[in-house]
Amino acid sequence: MDEVKEPEVKEPEVKEPEVKEPEEKCYHCNKKLKMIHFICRCNHKFCIIHQNPHNHNCYYDYKTNWQNKLKIENPQTIHQKLVKI
Numbered sequence: 766m767d768e769v770k771e772p773e774v775k776e777p778e779v780k781e782p783e784v785k786e787p788e789e790k791c792y793h794c795n796k797k798l799k800m801i802h803f804i805c806r807c808n809h810k811f812c813i814i815h816q817n818p819h820n821h822n823c824y825y826d827y828k829t830n831w832q833n834k835l836k837i838e839n840p841q842t843i844h845q846k847l848v849k850i
């Protein structure tokens with residue numbers, strides 16, 4: 766008697782899709798950020814090396830901000846009327 770071999774049916778390997786969590790990366794050097802990261806005023810995250818705005822060509826206009834701050838802190842002399850109660 767001839768034995769009839771059933772054809773081997775290989776189940777296709779089902780790979781679970783890897784769910785990758787969004788990695789925190791330095792916006793400037795793409796280095797992975799683990800525990801420590803810095804969010805600059807330009808709303809990007811940076812590593813400890815590039816946290817300084819000067820180190821990542823920050824587009825946040827510090828100069829303008831600084832000038833505005835000066836204006837606020839040192840307003841031009843305004844003749845204030847003294848109001849006597």
Ligand SMILES: [Zn+2]
Pocket residue numbers: 791792793794795796811812813814815
């Ligand atoms: Zn970096």
Ligand SMILES: [Zn+2]
Pocket residue numbers: 805806807808809818821822823824825
């Ligand atoms: Zn920045």
